[in-house]
Amino acid sequence: xxxxxxxxxNGLSLGAIYALIALGYxxxxxxxxxxxxxxxxxxxxGAFVGYFSLTLLGTNIMVAMVTAMIACAVLGVIIEKxxxxxxxxxxxxxxxxxxxxxxxxLEYITIFLLGPSQKVFPESAFPIKAYDLAGLSVLNKDIFVxxxxxxxxxxxxxxxxxxxxxxxxxxxxxxxxxxxxxxxSVDKTISITFAIGSALAAAAGVMYGVYYSTVNxxxxxxxxxxxxxxxxxxGIGIIPGAMVGGFLMGxxxxxxxxxxxxxxxxxxxxxVLILILLIKPTGLFGKDTGEKV
Amino acid sequence: MAGFGVEEKMSIIEINSLDKSFGGLSAxxxxxxxxxxxxLVGLIGPNGAGKTTxxxxxxxxxxxxxxxxxxxxxxxxxxxxxxxxxxxxxxTFQNIRLFNDLSVLDNVKIAAHKNxxxxxxSAIFRTPGFFKGEEIIEKEAMKYLExxxxxxxxxxxxxxxxxxxxxxxxxARAMATKPTMLILDExxxxxxxxxxxxxxxxxxxxxxxxxxxxxxxxxxMSLVMGVCERIYVLDYGQIIAEGKPEDIRxxxxxxxxxxxxxxx
Amino acid sequence: xxxxxxxxIRFCADVLILAALFTxxxxxxxxxxxxxxxxxxxxxxxxxxxxxVSLSLINxxxxxxxxxxxxxxxxxxxxxxxxxxxxxxxFIAGIFAxxxxxxxxxxxxxxxxLRLKGDYLAIATLAFGEIIRVTLQNxxxxxxxxxxxxxxxxxxxxxxxxxAVITTLxxxxxxxxxxxxxxxxxxxxxxxxxxxxxxxxKYKVIxxxxxxxxxxxxxxxxxxxxxxxxxxxxxxxxxxxxxxxxVLGGLGSTSGAIIAAIFITALTAALQSFPAIRMIxxxxxxxxxxxxxxxxxxxxxxxxxxxxxxxxxxRKNEHNRN
Numbered sequence: 001x002x003x004x005x006x007x008x009x010n011g012l013s014l015g016a017i018y019a020l021i022a023l024g025y026x027x028x029x030x031x032x033x034x035x036x037x038x039x040x041x042x043x044x045x046g047a048f049v050g051y052f053s054l055t056l057l058g059t060n061i062m063v064a065m066v067t068a069m070i071a072c073a074v075l076g077v078i079i080e081k082x083x084x085x086x087x088x089x090x091x092x093x094x095x096x097x098x099x100x101x102x103x104x105x106l107e108y109i110t111i112f113l114l115g116p117s118q119k120v121f122p123e124s125a126f127p128i129k130a131y132d133l134a135g136l137s138v139l140n141k142d143i144f145v146x147x148x149x150x151x152x153x154x155x156x157x158x159x160x161x162x163x164x165x166x167x168x169x170x171x172x173x174x175x176x177x178x179x180x181x182x183x184x185s186v187d188k189t190i191s192i193t194f195a196i197g198s199a200l201a202a203a204a205g206v207m208y209g210v211y212y213s214t215v216n217x218x219x220x221x222x223x224x225x226x227x228x229x230x231x232x233x234x235g236i237g238i239i240p241g242a243m244v245g246g247f248l249m250g251x252x253x254x255x256x257x258x259x260x261x262x263x264x265x266x267x268x269x270x271x272v273l274i275l276i277l278l279i280k281p282t283g284l285f286g287k288d289t290g291e292k293v
Numbered sequence: 294m295a296g297f298g299v300e301e302k303m304s305i306i307e308i309n310s311l312d313k314s315f316g317g318l319s320a321x322x323x324x325x326x327x328x329x330x331x332x333l334v335g336l337i338g339p340n341g342a343g344k345t346t347x348x349x350x351x352x353x354x355x356x357x358x359x360x361x362x363x364x365x366x367x368x369x370x371x372x373x374x375x376x377x378x379x380x381x382x383x384x385t386f387q388n389i390r391l392f393n394d395l396s397v398l399d400n401v402k403i404a405a406h407k408n409x410x411x412x413x414x415s416a417i418f419r420t421p422g423f424f425k426g427e428e429i430i431e432k433e434a435m436k437y438l439e440x441x442x443x444x445x446x447x448x449x450x451x452x453x454x455x456x457x458x459x460x461x462x463x464x465a466r467a468m469a470t471k472p473t474m475l476i477l478d479e480x481x482x483x484x485x486x487x488x489x490x491x492x493x494x495x496x497x498x499x500x501x502x503x504x505x506x507x508x509x510x511x512x513x514m515s516l517v518m519g520v521c522e523r524i525y526v527l528d529y530g531q532i533i534a535e536g537k538p539e540d541i542r543x544x545x546x547x548x549x550x551x552x553x554x555x556x557x
Numbered sequence: 558x559x560x561x562x563x564x565x566i567r568f569c570a571d572v573l574i575l576a577a578l579f580t581x582x583x584x585x586x587x588x589x590x591x592x593x594x595x596x597x598x599x600x601x602x603x604x605x606x607x608x609x610v611s612l613s614l615i616n617x618x619x620x621x622x623x624x625x626x627x628x629x630x631x632x633x634x635x636x637x638x639x640x641x642x643x644x645x646x647x648f649i650a651g652i653f654a655x656x657x658x659x660x661x662x663x664x665x666x667x668x669x670x671l672r673l674k675g676d677y678l679a680i681a682t683l684a685f686g687e688i689i690r691v692t693l694q695n696x697x698x699x700x701x702x703x704x705x706x707x708x709x710x711x712x713x714x715x716x717x718x719x720x721a722v723i724t725t726l727x728x729x730x731x732x733x734x735x736x737x738x739x740x741x742x743x744x745x746x747x748x749x750x751x752x753x754x755x756x757x758x759k760y761k762v763i764x765x766x767x768x769x770x771x772x773x774x775x776x777x778x779x780x781x782x783x784x785x786x787x788x789x790x791x792x793x794x795x796x797x798x799x800x801x802x803x804v805l806g807g808l809g810s811t812s813g814a815i816i817a818a819i820f821i822t823a824l825t826a827a828l829q830s831f832p833a834i835r836m837i838x839x840x841x842x843x844x845x846x847x848x849x850x851x852x853x854x855x856x857x858x859x860x861x862x863x864x865x866x867x868x869x870x871x872r873k874n875e876h877n878r879n
Contacts, residue, residue: 035676086848091621092675096849097804099799101843108836114832187805225687233678265690270684277668277681310603352752353756378754394809394857395738402735407754409735416734417727423734424564430735470754 002135006250007258012210014252016149020225022234022242022249023156024197030173033092034084037099038164039201041106042079046072046202047215048110054125061125065148065206069199071079074244076198084176087189110217118216121209132198137174145207152203153243156196169193173237222266226253229273235283244284247267305330305474306351306382306504311360313350316447320346324360324531328474333500333507337514337541339550343530344510345387348476351508352384353377365473379407383472385463387479387510393452397443397462400451401434404469434469440499441465457488461495474506475499481513489513493520505545516543526550579718586714596714598826600782603717604775605818609802611771613814614728616803618737619764620744621664621671622679625686626772626799629659631693631791633665633773634780638705639698640783650713652720652777659773660766662689667765673756675678683793693788704787705780712782720778724771729811731767740764744809801839805846806853 021043028036046068053064083102113287129140137292160166168189171179176186208223209215234241249269256268276283304327311324321343328334331354336344349355351362353374369377372410383404392400411426438444441461446454451462460480467475480496481489491517500507511517517524518538526534526541528550534541559571581598585591591599615623634657637651646654670681694702731737742750743757751757780786802821806813821839828835848855 033676035680083844083848085849090592090847090851091803093616093808094623094847095680097801098844099615099845100801101840103840103848104836105840105844108833108840113835132853157660229684264691267688267695270687270691273684274670274681274688277673277677279686281673281677299808347572354748373756373757374748375754377568383754386749390749391829392749394745395741399738399741403738403750403755404753406735406739411735413736416736417730419730426735469606517819533863 003258006136009020009136009138009142009255011251011254012247013145013250014254015247016060016146017204017207017211017246018024018163018223018227018230018249019246020152020200021206021223022230022246023153023239023272024201025228025231026234026236026239026242027169027193027197029231030239031169031190032084032088032095034095034099036084036197037096037224038106038160038225040077040222041103041119041195042076042198042218042220043201043205043208044215044217044220045075045106046205047209047219048114048119048197048205049202050206050209051119051215054122055174061206061210062124066135068202068206072198073195073206076201079198080191080194085190104241107220109215114217116217117181118130118214119217121213123213126210126266137265143209145211148203148207152200152257154201156239159196165189168211208229226269229269232273232283233276235286238283238285241283241285297544302387303330304328305332305365306508307363308347308351309361309363311347311350311362312358313355313389314358316450319530321350321357321409324527324530324532326525326535328506328508331504331506332501332519333496333509333522334525335509335511335517335538337517337524338527342527342550344527345371345478345528347527348384348478348508348510350538352382352425375407378470378472380471381471382476383467383470384476385460385467385474385476385478385480387482389459389463390458391459391462391466393450395450396448397438397454398434398447399470400462400466402430404466405430405433405434407470437465437468438470441495441501448460455556457484460484461492464496464499468503472505477507477509477511478514481511481516489516496520531537572724575722579715582718583714597782598713598822600712600717600778601818602822602824603721604778604782605799605802605817605822606721607771607775607778608799609806609814609818610721610724610728610811611768611775612799613806613811614731614740614764614771615768616800617742617814618732618744618807619761620808621684621765621781622675623760624679624767624793624796624800625666625682625684625689627793627795627837628686628689629663629769629772630776630779630795631689631786631788632662632769633659634786634791635693635699635776636707636773637777638708638786639779641711642705642708643698648781650717651781652710654775654862655773655777656770657773660770660777663766663769664762667762667769671761671765683796686791686793686796690788692793693791695779699759702788702792704785706785708784710781710784712778717778717782720774724774725811725815727767727771728872730812732811736760736763741809778847791869801843804853805843807855808853809855809857810859811851812860813853813858816860817854 011226017224021039025036028039030033047073049068052057052062053067054061059067078100084095087098126141126264131138131140132283158168168179168184169192171182172186172189180186207217226249227246230245231242232246234243252268252272253265257265280286309325311321313321314476320530324347325377338344346355350357353372356371361368364380364382366372368382369380374442392403405550407424409428411422435444435447438447441464443458443462446458451459454462463482464477481492484492497520499505507522508547521538523533524536524538524541526547534544582709586596586656608630612623615621633655635656640646640651640654641648666685670678670685685794699705732740739755739761740753742753743760747757776837803814806817824839825835828838
């Protein structure tokens with residue numbers, strides 16, 4: 001039982017990271033129906049910004065995280081403006097291919113500039129401490145990851161539920177044309193969505209760096225895919241779904257690594273994806289809508 | 294609700310207590326009706342009355358919650374659309390659904406595919422049977438294009454045709470599946486009076502020539518009253534009246550249902 | 558009868574052109590004019606043509622967005638290697654096993670997933686492709702993540718040429734038949750197609766299985782040319798690669814798929830020594846093409862005799878005017 005609880009503790013921080021990335025996927029999908037394959041790579045860029053902020057500027061971890069979030073918010077807005085906006089009225093597949101292009105671009109420009117090798121996150125930025133909680137070993141990095149993720153999610157909930165921007169985002173995702181008629185600037189709203197989603201991914205990137213203590217240019221691919229699975233699991237386009245999906249994915253993965261074979265860890269993510277797609281493609285929180293003829 | 298003295302005639306389709314609801318909202322409720330062989334029947338009703346839903350239920354796009362559809366003595370309830378088409382029901386769409394990026398001829402040829410005269414392997418190995426079969430398909434398709442006066446446009450892309458011709462092509466395409474019953478969803482929508490008139494003559498012609506039974510949704514009242522032999526009126530998913538055009542015109546409930554809805 | 562006769566003449570012309578192309582390359586290889594480097598790229602080119610033409614049947618003509626093509630290639634590669642290396646069977650048996658195994662996988666995966674639409678289908682196929690890869694990583698019989706090394710080189714130019722030509726021929730013949738029109742109608746409007754009597758599920762599965770079989774063929778060719786296969790080679794990035802060829806060439810254009818496969822292979826070869834720059838360039842081409850020509854190089858048009866005829870007569874007219 002204790003071991004099981006320990007696994008849950010371990011799974012929570014991984015789940016928090018997945019949830020943060022999944023939020024960006026789901027927000028972007030909700031508003032422009034695009035699977036933003038570059039989202040995992042934005043997380044990677046965030047991790048690197050965090051890394052340089054810690055090593056070159058010598059900031060503390062909180063400042064590094066905020067710097068990464070700001071940088072990636074800008075990056076997200078630029079990507080949307082340059083690559084996705086011209087394609088808003090073209091086919092889904094064209095947009096999807098562009099997203100793949102952006103993803104490859106981010107990965108290989110990073111390799112080109114910084115080299116393909118991985119970099120070690122400075123340990124001094126976050127000295128690891130272990131606490132003993134009723135027999136459970138809890139690391140301070142776990143607490144850091146979970147607490148900051150939850151705080152960010154609360155802020156996001158506040159923005160979406162209570163601010164004008166959030167209302168505009170919900171309106172645009174429901175009906176773009178009607179939103180325009182109500183005087184909402186669709187372009188601006190989409191930009192803000194990308195900014196917020198990318199900032200969350202950047203935060204996740206820094207957390208990932210703290211958690212696994214290394215960063216590398218291709219680090220975004222696998223967590224990106226898993227976060228995407230999390231978003232689909234919760235119901236893509238649905239924000240609470242992404243949070244729940246993220247935590248579920250994290251827990252599931254630690255359980256499989258803990259009790260089964262870690263080699264099958266990745267297969268489990270995709271198995272879950274297929275099961276959910278075959279049983280309820282709209283996800284745990286989604287509603288089914290039929291096609292109109 | 295069925296009229297008296299019709300039972301001795303053979304009906305081509307019988308629809309019994311059909312129900313369909315979407316998310317708890319009844320779209321079609323206890324609908325009963327029938328068509329006799331070679332009959333032209335109109336289905337009218339205000340917007341949102343459930344007419345197209347009835348069409349979608351008959352052609353298998355939606356599965357009914359309850360009730361049965363008997364076509365030519367066979368229960369087709371809940372069958373896949375292609376299986377229903379194979380049994381002889383073809384339709385057109387309210388919002389034209391052609392194969393836009395394909396030529397007019399290919400649109401019709403696709404509908405002829407269900408009777409394809411050669412097998413898969415002849416196609417891949419290009420046996421003589423394939424070339425002969427393609428000739429047959431082409432001739433067949435051209436026959437329908439000629440009837441609908443589209444033969445000189447056979448190589449144009451469907452999406453580049455004017456609206457009225459797209460509507461005609463949809464009927465030609467439906468005919469190429471060799472149906473015994475044709476279901477037309479607002480075939481004259483968006484046409485001018487002259488085009489409408491021509492279309493109605495065409496419909497009358499194919500009905501005679503191919504011994505078709507036709508079920509028709511149309512908003513143009515004068516048109517429905519003019520061509521249909523019998524009319525069903527649908528309102529809030531239920532049939533509120535049935536009869537000859539002149540009876541329908543005088544029916545109080547029908548007039549009420551339409552009041553404020555349309556000027557006719 | 559006249560039509561048949563014309564068709565026969567054109568058929569003979571095609572055979573002659575292909576035979577000439579084959580002999581020419583074979584001549585270059587035997588005389589050593591085509592060195593090892595060019596031969597490797599020639600092989601990649603043929604394999605990529607098989608992959609992109611077979612995926613274009615699924616993505617371009619049937620309109621079903623599949624992101625798992627590399628998975629079928631992996632199945633084919635491993636199936637053929639098991640037969641030739643572990644069971645000591647001839648190459649042709651390996652090839653048949655590759656097509657069969659990939660086709661069966663295509664069927665097993667296609668039946669449940671092909672009822673999904675658009676993005677959902679794309680990610681389901683991506684997931685299946687990855688599951689195939691992870692499964693291979695966990696099979697000790699084929700050395701898990703390390704893969705199989707030292708595969709006998711059996712893939713020669715005649716095999717490559719035949720495989721590419723057969724793939725193209727089957728896809729083109731299929732597409733230009735009533736069955737092909739049925740397949741294309743699914744892409745155009747699935748609901749209308751179904752209502753015109755086309756069993757859309759059946760045709761989607763047929764296209765998917767045929768596409769998978771040829772991906773398997775490509776896998777067999779790959780395995781017996783490059784000496785080594787490992788699961789990582791066939792990850793989803795490989796599927797993206799194939800998808801990119803199809804989309805760059807133009808969805809619904811076989812000739813486009815072939816041209817794009819040749820172009821991408823050549824680009825990869827030219828920038829081999831600068832892998833990062835190659836990928837950056839590749840990414841930029843993708844983005845720029847999608848923004849300025851989202852329908853791809855050829856759109857849904859084909860390069861055909863008529864096209865050449867038009868260019869030819871156009872030139873002549875220009876000459877006459879001058």
